Amino acid sequence: MAKLLGIRSETLVRSPRANVAVGFLMIWWGWLAFNTSSNYSVSGQQWTEGSRSAVGTIMASVGGGMVTVLISRYTTKKIEVDMFIDGLLASLVSSTAGCLFYTPWQATLVGAIGSTLALIAYPVLEKAKIDDPVGVIPVHVVGSVWGMISPALFVCRDFGLEQHKVTNENDLSGLLYGGGVTLLLYQLAALGAIAVFSAFSAFTILWTLQHSPIGLRLSRLDEELGADLREHGLAGVNVMAYTIEKKLTAK
Template sequence: MNKLSFKKGGLTALLLLMPLSGIWADGDDLSEVIAGLDTFWVLMAAFMVFFMQAGFGMVEAGFIRAKNTTNILTKNFLDFCMASLGFFVFGYALMFGKGNGFLGLSGWFLIGAESAADVPLFAFWLFQAAFCGAAATIVAGGMAERMKFQAYLIYSFLISAFIYPVIGHWVWGGGWLASIGFNDFAGSGVVHTTGGVAALIGTILLKPRMGKYRPDGTIKMIAGHNIPLASLGVFILWFGWFGFNPGSTLSVGDGNLIARIAINTNLAAAAGGITAMITIWMVSGKPDLSMALNGALAGLVAVTAPCAFIDPWAAIVIGAIGGIIVVLASIGLDKIRIDDPVGAFPVHGVNGIWGTISIGIFGKSALGLPSDGLLYGGGFSQLGIQLLGIIAIISFVLVTMGTIFKVIDLTIGLRVSKDEENLGLDIGEHGLESYTGFQIIE
């Protein structure tokens, strides 16, 4: 930079800062500026988490067959629509309203509602609504290629309006789990275990796709139709996670905390991708990209709960273990003939559980945890609390979502007809192909 441009730049900066000098001189005005920055931070994080819906859509579309692409994308699109309305009418009140240890009972339609953070209500609501949408959309992948669209819409509204918010109240709304010291910083348990376990129970009730498991005991590999699309989706999700985890600070006040959460998020994803690739390479003899992609997501899911309470080396270990167990869980589901087309339960359910438990092992009281984890001399106290909390979340989701899916199945039905499944849900359910003018061979 030459001297002239340096002088121009310095003059420009000075002119920009001069109007703020009066603000900085006044304590009340300074607090307003800080509040504005916090609001901006939370809104930008909410926008990034919202963009993760595109990532989920691309991943799920890429991992399934071409004939069902429109269907899965429609479900992802409507998930956020349902989540926004359900969380506005009922969900926020149940999650953050004044009530008891089990659920909130005030603030329906946001009338009389209060923000649970030091940012305006509407900003906080949007951030939480984006999380709600993420929990709901996880299930689409596990139940892909054979679930009725109208049945899915009913499920999507109910989990967004009632099931997810109750669990959120237990942990983030001052409920009973929060009162005993349970911690889940950004949602390995609240968001991902909820969505992953719901996907598992729905997948079991739906039964496998036709032809997936042959009578002779062999397994037909039903390949996804567009790995580049799935890869793009994972990169979008990875990017969005920098809003998901650091944004959960809900304030720009502690730069060190935000930076530590960001690096932990990144390192866990990288480690998960590598260990998943190595694991599937050892098992199958090939470095399967689809497993590496799910490994990165597994690392992201696992680090979401402990990201604020651990050192970077621990994030690598947590992500690396996540990458291994996502492969083993995927293989295990096939062995017991549970057909999860995109790995919703191995990625979000299994690693949501692992991430929540890992706080009790790697967490540090010096980083804000109530007590040290097992590795730092804290004994089994925090680990026991984390185990109790995750068992409670799993049990609640199994009972409530199992009931919801069963009632839907007994009334309008969960699964499309055999003819629709053979033809593809794009035509059978929507009358609209994703790819026109091409002959799709499957």
């Protein structure tokens, strides 16, 4: 994106932390719906898949939250709200691929490792001078890579398959449960395919927009005023300052 758009002219103005926290809570509960509904059915015994996915998702966020608090206290001597939210988001991303198949302790460990890896990635990006203001790479790239690899380590084909009708069509176990590297190779192949498809699609769409009459970037004035003001007539820095530019009437 920086190659297409250019470097920002000044430091971003952050939104109030309370707004950020409320937004994260919406994402958190939405993630439960996302993970639990991914089997597209609750008929017969399939409701158990949704319930197990919910437990796996929650426990992953618990593990990620605990580790993030410890890291934040150690590195900053306080609990940073931004760091806490980023750690929790990374744990949710990490849980998505395998939440159905994890035991509670496995999900907790997966979330904890995902959060740790994401938080390690932040200073690495800063040192490399990679512009990532919203933490897409640490949270979604690092978290998803670990999330794709972790089932190949922790999945056990004997965990609840008969009692709960959980599907594992290839009858494979992860590396830590005697399954060898077969599942790991499958996951790495899928990860590579997703990465290539996503990179190609994103570049094609963004490049096309950049060279179209629509464009990809706001004008410098609109950037300084803020996209909320430009697109919606709202002042986006402080929610208490939100105003309507034109009064609405019934006429």
